[in-house]
Every structure is written in C-alpha cells, then in structure tokens.
Amino acid sequence: MSASYILVVDDEPDIRDLVKDILEDEGYAVTTAQNAAAAREARRAQRPDLILLDIWMPDTDGISLLKEWSEGDHLPCPVIMMSGHGTVETAVEATRLGAYDFIEKPLSMAKLLLTVERALDADRLAKENLNLRRQQRIIAEPVGRSEVVQRLRAQVLRIAQHDAPVLIFGEPGTGKEVYARFLHAHSPRRAGPFIDVGVGSIARENASLELFGSEQGDRVHYGRLEQASGGTLFLDELADMDLEAQAKLASALENGSFLRIGGKEPVRVNVRVAAATHRDLEQEVAVGHFREDLYYQLNVVPIKLPPLRDHIEDVPELLNYYVGYFVDQEGLTYRHFTLAAQNRMRNYNWPGNIRELKNLVQRLLILGGEEEITLDEVDAAVRGITAVKNQEVGTIPLNLPLREAREQFERTYLMQQFRECEGNVARLADRVGMERTNLYRKLRALGIDPKKALDE
Template identity: 65%
Template sequence: MSASHILVVDDEPDIRNLVKEILEDEGHEVVVAENGATARQALRDRRPDLVLLDIWMPDVDGITLLKEWGEDEGLPCPIIMMSGHGTVETAVEATRLGAYDFLEKPLSLAKLLLTVERSLEAEQLKQENVGLRRHSMPIHEPTGKSPMMQRLKEQVKRIAQHDTWVLITGEPGSGRETLARYLHMQSVRRERPFVDVAVSSIASENSARELFGSEEGGRIHYGRLEQAAGGTLFLDEVADMDLEAQSQLLGALDTGAFLRVGGTDPVSIDVRIIAATHKNLEEAVQSGDFREDLFYHLNVVPLRVPPLREHPEDVPDLLNFYVDHFVAHEKLPYRRFNVGAQNFLRNHPWYGNVRELKNLVQRLLILGAGDEVSQDEVEAALGAPELRSGDGGGDVVSFDLPLRQAREQFEKAYLEYQLHKHEGNISRMAKDVGMERTHLYRKLRSLEIEIKDRR
C-alpha cells in the first residue's frame, strides 16, 4: 500500500528491465516505457511518484519531455535524467528545467538506489512542508491529557489500523483536521500523501476538475484523488459539496476508478477517505442537500471532536503548547500564564474552541510585556468587541473565526433570539425576519435549531 509508483523511460530494453527489477526488489511498483509516446501514455494512466527518464530516444528526447511536463503547473513528480552521452551543458539544462538529478550510464547500482531514495524523501518532505506552512505547525497528536481526549486518541489509534472511511464531526475550531492528520500518521498509509481539500472553497463548476483532474490537448492536470494515491484524502466541510460532485465521488470510490474531465481512459485509485463537517449530515440528507448513500459510506466509523468547553482541564496544556510553538517558530517572547489566568481561562466558554485559544495566546505574546500573563491582562484581551443576542444571553460570535463560520454563528444567534421572541411561532417569526416559512424551516434545520422546545 505504501509502495512508490515509479516510471522508467529508456529505449534500451536491457537497461529498462534491469532498473525495473532492481527497484521492484526494493519494494517499489515499477512501470516501463520504451519511448516518448508510451511515456506520455503512462502519465495519462497514472500519476507517478518518480520518473527515471533517458535523454536520447528515437522519437522524442528526454529534455523535450521534461519541458513539456513542466509547463503550466510544473513537474508532476521528481524526475531523474539518465544518459550515456551526457554533457555538462545537458545536465545544466535538465537541472534548470526542474530535474532532480542526473545519472550517467553505465548506471552505478549504489548511486541509482541512493538517488531514488533521496528524491522520494525530498518529495515527501516538500509535500509535508506545504501542509506545515498552511497549518503553521507540525501535527504530532491532539493536545490534552483529560480522560475525554485520551479516549479519543485511543479510539483513533484503533480505527487507524483498519482501512475504513471515517467521518469526523465537531464545532469549528475544535481540531477536526488535527485529528484527521493524527489518524493518517497512525495508519499504514503514513508514508504516503495526506491531501486536504477545503470543499467549501471549490466552486461547483470546478469541483470535478479539482477532484478528478483533467486532460486537454495532451496536457494532464492531476486532481486531488490522484495526488492522494496510496494515502489519505481529507474532505473538510464535506457537507458543502454539491450534489453532482457527491455522485461522481461516490461512483469513483465504489468502482475504484474514475475518468478525468476530458479523458477517455479510466484511472485506478487506492485512497482512504476521511471527511469532516460541523453540520448535521443526517439533517442534510433529509433536506435533500446530501446524498444518503454517500452519507452511509462516510459514516462507517464516526468520530466526534468535543468542543473545548467539554474538556476545560486541557486548557493549561494547550496554553503551554501554543506558547512554546510561537516562541520556537515565530520568535515571540516567552511568557507564562499565572495560576489566576489559567483558572479564568478554564472557565471561559471558548465559542471558537482551540482556534480561539491559539489566537489569544498569539495576541498576548505580541502585545503584552513582562514574563507573566495575569488574569487582568487575559480579561482585557478577551474584552474585544463581541456580538451578543438581543436577549442578553451568552450567544457570542467570535471575531477570531473565518467569515463564513462567523456568519453562521451570527445567523444561529439571531434566529435563536427571534424564535425565543416569538415563542416558537414560525409564522410570526417568518414575517418578522422577512423569510418564507419553507426557507426558514430549512435554515433552522441546517443550523440545528430545535423548534419544538420553544413553544
């Protein structure tokens, strides 16, 4: 499952087959191509993890293929050039075009294996660094020693040993992606890619191309499914996926193959799906916004990430974790939260969950002074403007959330207030808020607001 897929392109059959046998003995999955045409077809059939490419071939030379594959979106994977008639100029040109390395023939077995190993490791580190830059910190495991978090981590370790689909639910900012990455690192797929897809950020007209890739004029765009080959595809906010994309995804995962947009040949896939949402998918199924069959596929193993207010005993550990992180990675000054500040924060409602805590720590390290963070300083930092419902209750909209999630929290607080104000009378409420009753019912369901308890 973790074997790398390597393409060997060389017009000499003895070299082709020898390299194939050597790499297969090392546990890799190898396909071969004898010329440029078959090499192009091999890339259409499946995205490789590495290409060994001869320079001199009868139909098209390796430098031309290197240029062709590097156009538009860059090279699909590391490429090692091979030649028995190479010059310094040729090696420099190949490097300029993005080749990882240049091997001279006759090939040295030791150098071949070392170069292959290093190129695969470099590509893995490159992909990991992309994720770390995007998520700002390495993912080891969810922070917390509370019984609730310990049970959750043990549950993840057990699930990771089985290659089932997983559905992670939890409030925004609670750490759903951290848990998904932790699950991936505990699984047998840990050496293969973890590819995350922010479903809500993909326009419906582009969803097929993003997920399945495309072929146009001989050029190939590899979609997220192929990028995650052998590894894990993480679908964040899967409830926002449009129905057509849901249908295509279900078909691909049921059959183990799909067609790229504009393509004619099926592409095989081997990938684990982890999906996450903060919405109630059962409600989305009932309202017709989510496919029932896809829901049952995803819900084989459900995991719930608890909101921070349900395990406040982990707040001190989280404070220490983020202080250490910002000191190490952003060179911010070290400051210690005193006992009063920690106790106060243990009782904070944390509507933005762990993300809110992280942002608070960063703000206090940037703006504060002195070695110690006091309760007064914490209270002042938390005294930033908040949106509250009109009845004076505690429904707070955090300014630390992304716009879409903040808007959703505001809508929930607003409609909760209106529902309370009209004592559960939907007709009067619909007239007051300016919505049709059917649309209002659908909105209340999507926000998981109970109606019957208000009457």
C-alpha cells in the same frame, strides 16, 4: 503504505527489463514504456512517484517529453534522465527543465539505485516542507490529559491501523484537522503524503477540477486525489462540496477509480479519505444538500470531537501549550497565567472551542507587558469577546424608519457572523441560511466587502 511507483521509459528492451527487475527486487512498483506514446499513456493511467527517462528515442526525445510534462516551473514528480550519447549541453538543458539528475549509460546499477532513493527522499522532504508552510505549523497531536481526550486518542489510534474512510464531526474550533493528522501519522500510510483540501475555499465550479484533475490532449493535471496517492486526503468542511463533486467522489470510492475532467480512461485510487464537518450530515441528506450514498461511504468510522466545555479540565494544559507554541514559533515574550486567571478560563464557556482559546492566548501575549497574565487581564479579554458578540445590536435607534433600522441590524448581524466564520463565505451562507449568490448580493448592498470585513 504502498511502494513507490516508478515509470521506466527506454526504447532498448534489455535495459528496460533489467532496470525493472532490479527496482522490483528493491521493493518498488514498476511500469515500463518503450517510447514516448507508451510513456504518455502510462503516465495518464497512474501518476508516477518517479520517472527514469531515456533521452534518445525514435518517436519523441526525452527533452521534448520533459517540456511537455512541465507544470509551470516544475515537474509533477522527480525525473532522472538516462543516455549513452549525452553531452554537457543536453545535461544542462535537462536540469534547466527540472530533471533531478542525469545518468550515463552503460548504467551503474548501484549508482542508479542510490540516485532513485535520493530523488524520492528529496521529493518527499520538499512536499513535507511545503505542506508545513501551507499549514502554518499545525499541531502534531491532540493536547489534553482529561479522560475524554485520552479515550479519544486511544480510539483514533485504533482506527488508524485500518484503511477505512473516516468522518470527523465536531463544532468549529474543536481541532478536526489536528485529529486527522494524528490519525495519518499513526497509520500504515504515515510515510505517504497528507493532502488537505479546504472544501469551502474552492470555488464550486472548480471543485471537480481541484479534486480529480484534468486531461487535455497529452497534458495531464493531477488533482488532489492523485497527489494524495499512498497517503491520506483530508477534506475539511465536507458539507461545502457541491453535488457534482460529491457524485464523482462517491463513484471513486465505490469503484476504486475515477475519470479526470476530459479523461476517457479510469484512474485507480490509492488513498485514504478523512473528512470533517461541523454540520449535521443526516439533516443535510434529508433536505437534499448532501448525497446519501457519499454519506454512508464516508461514515464507516465516525469520530465525534467534544467541545472544549466538555473537557474544561484540559484548559490549564492547553494554556501552557499555546504559550510555549507562540514563544517558540512566533518569538513572543513568555508570560504565565496566574492560578486565578486559569480558574477564570476554566469557568468560561468557550463557544469558539480550542481555536478561541488559542487566539486569546496569542492576543494576551502580544498586548501584555508584565510577566504574569492576571485575572483582571483575562477578565477584560473575555468581556471583550462577549461585547463583540453583542456589539451595537441594542444601540440601534428606535426612531429610524423600519428599512434603515433593518439595514443597520442586518449589517451588524452579518458582520458578527462573518467574524465567527473566520471570513469563510461558504460557512457564513450556511450559518445564516442564504444561497451564496444571494448572500454576496446582500453584502454588497450593505457595503460589506468580504475581503476587508475582518479588518473593520
């Protein structure tokens, strides 16, 4: 992982140089700025991990810069204020605006280093906690002792030691994000951020803004690419990315820099990209839906995840793992699978892979009351899944006019596909082969509300 990047803003050259030398001796990367204009330019050129900011400067004071840099109710990185003429009111105002701490001049270098270290640690911890809440307790590493999983784990551990882009292929539900996090956790970038982007959940017109950020005058919005600086950017369902964002990402990977939306000067890239998809990207390239240059840039080290049916011997361990997971994380009552129930699970094809198994375990723990999960209970649950997959298609009356019969079939068909896509309209459009605008129009015509369809 690269060293934390610190911006020192002070109009006194002796202080700037002294602080820079001491911080660099401690292993930090440091840039200095002598006034607000230089600070704006340095911050635009590269996103700092921390800013040391003098309050009294000739052009614009530090408090004004704090207000300018605030994004809503927070600052994009920790800011430590410095002043030789500070007052209680100034310190209170700086804290109200989000400054981490206030240090008086003449500076105690021991105190400065301790405050910098604590500020970076607090920021890192806050990001980790936020990421954990967002990901709803994602599994830390792959589960399974089969030869397939053990070989895959060893492959990922080898790949983790290098910094090349990674492309993870696999059917929906095979655990692509789990393997991406496992890769990051065992890489030299492990202490850096892991920023995940569900590409399909971003509106196409906002994809470039979300990934690359923007500039408007002196205001800078850092995109996900810069938020992942020093760590890993995970792009889930990469094939959902629009061609414009694909072009910008291909250029960023090729040149090691990119332009924010509205920006005029390039920004350096310091991130490892791990991307995932369940689609055949070679086919997507062939039909013009995916850029060939981006495919080859990301496909440096491909990782192919097997469907659960190819390592079915891991089912008992997965069942035990998810029982413990839901007992610990959600407070559900412990239940254990009988041997017959486990064997029934081993003989099921698992079209939804590990995600389907996880959801089934959760359902059985919630709905069942006995300590044992029996064969009959599992059999009923599996038959229920199969029944849902075939629901009502064979019960459409054959005496209807063709238009009405077709509408009933289309509604049943799209509802089932929508469930299997877990409410993701972008995946649904890809699965049924429709352009997204036309799909929305079709859903409205059939009386399907995408926001409520999964509750039906």
